[in-house]
Amino acid sequence: MSKYDDLFAETAPANSVFANKRALDPLADPAEIAARDSQERALATLINGVHDGYLPPTVSIYGPPGTGKTLTTRRICREFAARHDDVAVEYVNLKECRTLFSAANEILFALTGAKKGAYEGLDGVFTGIWTALEAYPEWTVLVLDEIDHVQHDTNYDPSDFFYRLLRGEGRLSRGIELSVWLISNELLEVDLRLDSRVESAMSDEQVFFPPYDSDALAAVLAPRLERAFRDGVLPADVRDYGVREAARRWGDARKALTLFRQAGETATDRGLETVTDACIDANLETTEREATIDKLLDLPENHFLVLTGVTGWSRGTEIKQPVTTAEIHEVVQDDALPADLRLGERAIRDVITDLETMGLVETWIDARGAEGRVKQIETTFDPRWVRDVIEPYVTESTYLATLETD
Numbered sequence: 001m002s003k004y005d006d007l008f009a010e011t012a013p014a015n016s017v018f019a020n021k022r023a024l025d026p027l028a029d030p031a032e033i034a035a036r037d038s039q040e041r042a043l044a045t046l047i048n049g050v051h052d053g054y055l056p057p058t059v060s061i062y063g064p065p066g067t068g069k070t071l072t073t074r075r076i077c078r079e080f081a082a083r084h085d086d087v088a089v090e091y092v093n094l095k096e097c098r099t100l101f102s103a104a105n106e107i108l109f110a111l112t113g114a115k116k117g118a119y120e121g122l123d124g125v126f127t128g129i130w131t132a133l134e135a136y137p138e139w140t141v142l143v144l145d146e147i148d149h150v151q152h153d154t155n156y157d158p159s160d161f162f163y164r165l166l167r168g169e170g171r172l173s174r175g176i177e178l179s180v181w182l183i184s185n186e187l188l189e190v191d192l193r194l195d196s197r198v199e200s201a202m203s204d205e206q207v208f209f210p211p212y213d214s215d216a217l218a219a220v221l222a223p224r225l226e227r228a229f230r231d232g233v234l235p236a237d238v239r240d241y242g243v244r245e246a247a248r249r250w251g252d253a254r255k256a257l258t259l260f261r262q263a264g265e266t267a268t269d270r271g272l273e274t275v276t277d278a279c280i281d282a283n284l285e286t287t288e289r290e291a292t293i294d295k296l297l298d299l300p301e302n303h304f305l306v307l308t309g310v311t312g313w314s315r316g317t318e319i320k321q322p323v324t325t326a327e328i329h330e331v332v333q334d335d336a337l338p339a340d341l342r343l344g345e346r347a348i349r350d351v352i353t354d355l356e357t358m359g360l361v362e363t364w365i366d367a368r369g370a371e372g373r374v375k376q377i378e379t380t381f382d383p384r385w386v387r388d389v390i391e392p393y394v395t396e397s398t399y400l401a402t403l404e405t406d
């Protein structure tokens, strides 16, 4: 027997609780969309506008992660286009686009299979987009996913990009019927601070995807849990407990699927016949940690820096929490930092407000201290996670990468 026969025999799943683990892969396209009837109806009504000769210039589809925005939007558009020859749908994910020029180029690529060189500029790319769309069916729905990743860059700001997309000369002169469906976590007008000429070119059509509650999450997960686990391995009370916790903490279908996959793996590792509440508990924190770390890695530099200030003080072997703005200020004044990253107290206060909106810190006023009323700030998660990601942040941060390419 070769070394590999032994290795594979040792690592083969023995007494696995799974019948088909792939059913829990969040990337797998589910046969049915559950618990999104009103959003499906709203999107179907909008796209049906072609029968009345009108599609809105923009539709904002927004809500927190893992709430089915991409799945539902793509499904409705695809099913409609399959039934109507005069409607085309193109889907573009902008997550990896670091500049507005590359975002426009990604759209052009989806339409033509080719990109333009940097010397053609944003206008050159848009000319290519309008030329391509002239040869398209009468109506085109362009779905732009993760549009909130598009940020100001050194050459353009998001308003320039949107203005060209919605009111560009090449589009108007060719009479192109284009409806841009924008998928994001926050409402774009707020998030990207679009200027008023762009806002007035956008329509008010909005479809909100709220976090899933327990019942909705149960409906989304039911067919997948059924296929994923062997018969009788996931008792109903454990399933309900996991669904309830996932709904209470995140309302996110992607994270809930991951939670059940990991809980099943824990049960198999522990040699259990059934998945238990303890298997769920063991993975709640891991899932939470992974989710928080993803968020931390995605933060703009100033925000991450302020968090290193919030977690930059020790008390014995523990990280001291809460801290004050003055204490954060002291940490971020470090001489080792480049001058433009050494934030003043007012800039720190603004970033703290943003971090609070993102749910990463909590603040309150303490009136008892010697200095009078002082704002206290602490993280909503284990502060050690910030220290854990300092190194990966420096290598993986999309924001630092943006700086490098500037």
Ligand SMILES: Nc1ncnc2c1ncn2[C@@H]1O[C@H](COP(=O)(O)OP(=O)(O)OP(=O)(O)O)[C@@H](O)[C@H]1O
Pocket (backbone or CB within 6 Å): 025, 026, 027, 028, 029, 030, 032, 033, 034, 035, 036, 063, 064, 065, 066, 067, 068, 069, 070, 071, 072, 184, 185, 209, 220, 253, 254
């Ligand atoms: N209503 C649903 N019915 C069935 N599966 C769902 C549903 N909602 C979400 N899912 C599952 O969760 C995965 C993630 O959903 P989706 O990508 O649509 O979320 P999203 O809201 O676009 O998230 P993000 O903002 O992170 O991009 C889907 O691929 C699917 O497997």
